[in-house]
Amino acid sequence: MRSQQPVEMILLRQVASYLTIPMWLMDGHGNLIYYNEPAEGLLGIQFDDAGPIHADQLSEMFRVTTLDGAPLAEHDFPIVSALNKRSPSHDSVRYCGMDGIWRDVAVSAIPVEGQGGRFLGVFATFWEIGD
Amino acid sequence: MRFRLWGTRGSIAVAGPDTVRYGGDTSAVEVECAGDRLVILDGGSGLRPLQADTGPADRVDILLSHLHMDHVQGLPFFPPLLDPDVEVHIWGPISTTRTLRERISRYLSPPLFPIRVRDLANVMFHDVVPGEFQLGSIHVTADLITHPGSTLGYRLVEDGSALVYMPDHEPALGHRDFPNGPDWTSGFGLAQGADVLIHDAQYTDEEYRERVGWGHTGVSHLAAFAEMTGVEKLVTFHHDPSHRDVDLDEFHAHLESLVDGPEVIRGTPGLRVEV
Numbered sequence: 001m002r003s004q005q006p007v008e009m010i011l012l013r014q015v016a017s018y019l020t021i022p023m024w025l026m027d028g029h030g031n032l033i034y035y036n037e038p039a040e041g042l043l044g045i046q047f048d049d050a051g052p053i054h055a056d057q058l059s060e061m062f063r064v065t066t067l068d069g070a071p072l073a074e075h076d077f078p079i080v081s082a083l084n085k086r087s088p089s090h091d092s093v094r095y096c097g098m099d100g101i102w103r104d105v106a107v108s109a110i111p112v113e114g115q116g117g118r119f120l121g122v123f124a125t126f127w128e129i130g131d
Numbered sequence: 132m133r134f135r136l137w138g139t140r141g142s143i144a145v146a147g148p149d150t151v152r153y154g155g156d157t158s159a160v161e162v163e164c165a166g167d168r169l170v171i172l173d174g175g176s177g178l179r180p181l182q183a184d185t186g187p188a189d190r191v192d193i194l195l196s197h198l199h200m201d202h203v204q205g206l207p208f209f210p211p212l213l214d215p216d217v218e219v220h221i222w223g224p225i226s227t228t229r230t231l232r233e234r235i236s237r238y239l240s241p242p243l244f245p246i247r248v249r250d251l252a253n254v255m256f257h258d259v260v261p262g263e264f265q266l267g268s269i270h271v272t273a274d275l276i277t278h279p280g281s282t283l284g285y286r287l288v289e290d291g292s293a294l295v296y297m298p299d300h301e302p303a304l305g306h307r308d309f310p311n312g313p314d315w316t317s318g319f320g321l322a323q324g325a326d327v328l329i330h331d332a333q334y335t336d337e338e339y340r341e342r343v344g345w346g347h348t349g350v351s352h353l354a355a356f357a358e359m360t361g362v363e364k365l366v367t368f369h370h371d372p373s374h375r376d377v378d379l380d381e382f383h384a385h386l387e388s389l390v391d392g393p394e395v396i397r398g399t400p401g402l403r404v405e406v
Binding site: 005 | 146224226227258260261262274275276277281304305306307313315316317318319320385
């Protein structure tokens, strides 16, 4: 049988689709299951073209450093941290998306926990940091 | 497994000559299974005629989809809850803040009602986390579905036959391209391939357009959901209280014209279906 996204993620996706804030939805395994149109501008690729992105592919598609350009350990990236620790995480980072452009962004990642303590994934917002 | 509809109306019970055929009592479905036990879906006003007909059982399990009044108002009128010789188990969606017993006690306590939860005889409450559990010969899968507040749909399987119950459900909500993309459709996982789906049939398409987000289904979305899930039989349920019998005849004629595949069965009180 085909699986179905949890209703909490379905409703989060609906909220994200109405917001002007770039937003990602990750499932509990770290797969990027949705990002909204404002996030497409930051990532350099449309969701309809990319579709869901497996966790293993993400690190190959997006390069991330500190704001100084120093290497950033994968587990220190807020989304990975929120996934692993199941607690909120925030940081400002520099990253390069599919369009090859480096951007400075503040990333906030919040774990999604459903009724009964079900860990469903993470939603993350991205704020581009101006000059 | 067989089931029988007792309460088919949504939102509030109605009475009068215009609602005779499609019924006036709110949600209650009797599920006949092996053994001397009774399984009931929801506790609306249909519980009262149900008990009058079925007689006593040693054990009764009531699966509540959610706690809106039209799904619980029949509970204190259901004699087994006051009978110490009958073991009653009430199952309902878990909440972050209060237990199922505490939430039901907000209704079963003065000034809303003279009987308190502590006056009930042999009743056990179960806070249901989305997942699976066993009720005698019936394997139950529960999952959250889109409706305001925490609401469960149930899939009951016995001897390989599956009955799915979604009395209040808005499957198109949160969907960018309904009915495409079943992965992002609420209720799809539960209903997929079921032998019988009992589903919300509250609105015409015109009514739905004015009430998006209220948690119910318009007729075109109902047809699309039934086809998407590939169910064999679709039983309409939770009829809008403003819909008269003549309106529901028209509604169902429209639904039948839209559905190509599943058999449409008009949900009426007393209807008995073999799953």
